[in-house]
Amino acid sequence: QKEVEQNSGPLSVPEGAIASLNCTYSDRGSQSFFWYRQYSGKSPELIMFIYSNGDKEDGRFTAQLNKASQYVSLLIRDSQPSDSATYLCAVTMEYGNKLVFGAGTILRVKS
Amino acid sequence: EAGVAQSPRYKIIEKRQSVAFWCNPISGHATLYWYQQILGQGPKLLIQFQNNGVVDDSQLPKDRFSAERLKGVDSTLKIQPAKLEDSAVYLCASSLYGATQYFGPGTRLTVL
Numbered sequence: 001q002k003e004v005e006q007n008s009g010p011l012s013v014p015e016g017a018i019a020s021l022n023c024t025y026s027d028r029g030s031q032s033f034f035w036y037r038q039y040s041g042k043s044p045e046l047i048m049f050i051y052s053n054g055d056k057e058d059g060r061f062t063a064q065l066n067k068a069s070q071y072v073s074l075l076i077r078d079s080q081p082s083d084s085a086t087y088l089c090a091v092t093m094e095y096g097n098k099l100v101f102g103a104g105t106i107l108r109v110k111s
Numbered sequence: 112e113a114g115v116a117q118s119p120r121y122k123i124i125e126k127r128q129s130v131a132f133w134c135n136p137i138s139g140h141a142t143l144y145w146y147q148q149i150l151g152q153g154p155k156l157l158i159q160f161q162n163n164g165v166v167d168d169s170q171l172p173k174d175r176f177s178a179e180r181l182k183g184v185d186s187t188l189k190i191q192p193a194k195l196e197d198s199a200v201y202l203c204a205s206s207l208y209g210a211t212q213y214f215g216p217g218t219r220l221t222v223l
Contacts, residue, residue: 004153032210043202043214044154088153097142097210098167101153 003027004091006102015111019076023089023102026070032097033065033072034090037083038104044088048074079109112137115215117203123221129191132218135184136205142166144212145178145188146202154202160186190220198222 005024013019021035032051036044050056050063050072062075072091076083086104093100116135124130136143141162146154157176159167163183171178175194180186190197200219204212 034210034212036214043200043217046211046213049211090153092210097206098156098159099144099210099212101155103151103153 003093003100004089004102006087006089006105008103009106010108011105012108012110013079015079015081015109017079017109019079019083019107019109021074021076021087021089021105021107023072023074023091024070025072025089025091025100027091027093028067028070030067030070030091030093032092033063034099035061035063035074036088036090036101038086038088040085047087076107079107081109081111083107084109115203115205115213117201117215117218119218120216121219121221123223124193125223126195127192129189130193130220131190132188132201132203132220134186134188134203134215136186136203137207137213140205140207140213141183142206142208142212143180143186144204144206145186146204146214148200148202148217150199157188193220193222195222 034049035047038044064073088104089102090099143160145157148154160180178188200217202217203215206212
């Protein structure tokens with residue numbers, strides 16, 4: 001079983017719609033959860049992090065965490081073509097600050 | 112605030128040659144990470160430094176890869192000898208505290 005799993009996509013949404021990206025993880029002891037955006041040919045860029053169960057909002061982005069279900073998601077409201085990228089979910093393992101990344105979900109926003 | 116700096120940005124070498132990558136973290140960030148990202152995959156941690164000490168190098172292929180961070184600031188990652196499967200982007204990241212990491216632009220390595 002992979003430690004962090006994401007649907008590879010591509011996920012296609014029309015401009016202005018809500019994009020929902022999902023991630024599951026295997027380590028019940030994981031404490032911190034991160035979403036990174038990676039444009040083609042570029043390095044990962046931190047979007048959000050979340051530590052506690054529930055929702056965390058930052059502008060058009062909302063991260064949702066459910067530790068009981070070992071599930072974290074990222075919602076992007078009012079999606080724009082500039083949001084088209086690969087979204088990487090990263091999770092700390094039970095010990096230390098080591099981040100384990102999923103393979104990413106490709107998002108395509110069509111105008 | 113300047114971000115994480117890496118050089119070179121691109122490198123093409125023949126298999127069995129050696130190569131070195133350099134990283135300068137964000138000023139004041141004590142923790143430095145090297146990742147390998149193969150096309151279509153997420154970044155994989157190779158080595159983590161806390162100041163100039165190694166915290167985790169469990170996934171570093173030590174028969175060919177080495178890394179150092181002598182003065183607790185910048186770092187060098189070396190591959191010797193390179194194999195075809197080492198073709199990837201090598202990412203450096205740094206963090207001030209916790210696991211919140213910021214990435215540099217990466218070095219794209221092609222091994223022919």
